[in-house]
Amino acid sequence: MEARHAERLGRMLARKNMALLESDLSQLSGRIAPAVSLLRQVGMNVSIYNVPLCLLAPALRPFARKSISDWKNEYAQACERCAAKPDCCGFFKSAPTIRRDAVARPIGGIAA
Numbered sequence: 001m002e003a004r005h006a007e008r009l010g011r012m013l014a015r016k017n018m019a020l021l022e023s024d025l026s027q028l029s030g031r032i033a034p035a036v037s038l039l040r041q042v043g044m045n046v047s048i049y050n051v052p053l054c055l056l057a058p059a060l061r062p063f064a065r066k067s068i069s070d071w072k073n074e075y076a077q078a079c080e081r082c083a084a085k086p087d088c089c090g091f092f093k094s095a096p097t098i099r100r101d102a103v104a105r106p107i108g109g110i111a112a
Contacts, residue, residue, distance in 0.1 A: 025103050029057035036063060052079075053088045054105040068092060076104035083108035 028051065039046045048060060049067040056064055066089045073090040076097075082088070084107040091100045 025055050028055055029060055033057065033060060036060060050089060050092070052090060052104065053084045054082065054107055055103060065089070074100070076100040078104040078106050082106035 032048070036046050036048070046063045047065050048056065048063045049065050051064060053061050053064055061084075064087075066087060068089040068091075072093055074093050074095075074097075075085065075088075075090040078101065079085050079088070079090065082104075091104075
């Protein structure tokens with residue numbers, strides 16, 4: 001199977017099963033913080049990919065990477081007031097706009 005066909009199939013399956021793929025993003029930091037701590041304790045380099053900075057606890061933000069390709073990412077309306085936007089990966093275009101807008105919280109806001 002060619003890579004472009006595999007990617008297209010993956011997107012179709014993800015959209016079809018979106019309810020199964022969604023998670024409570026408010027619990028994300030609490031779930032990954034212990035793993036980040038453990039990996040750091042044993043001397044491993046830690047990176048968090050594909051998570052907007054505002055969804056991470058401040059202690060986890062230094063590990064976040066702006067990893068979503070420019071042509072695949074979008075930002076919620078609230079992100080326009082966020083001081084961290086230049087360093088943030090934003091959201092995948094495939095994430096529903098209503099979901100992005102519901103979870104995005106500007107960091108250190110910029111006056112609108």
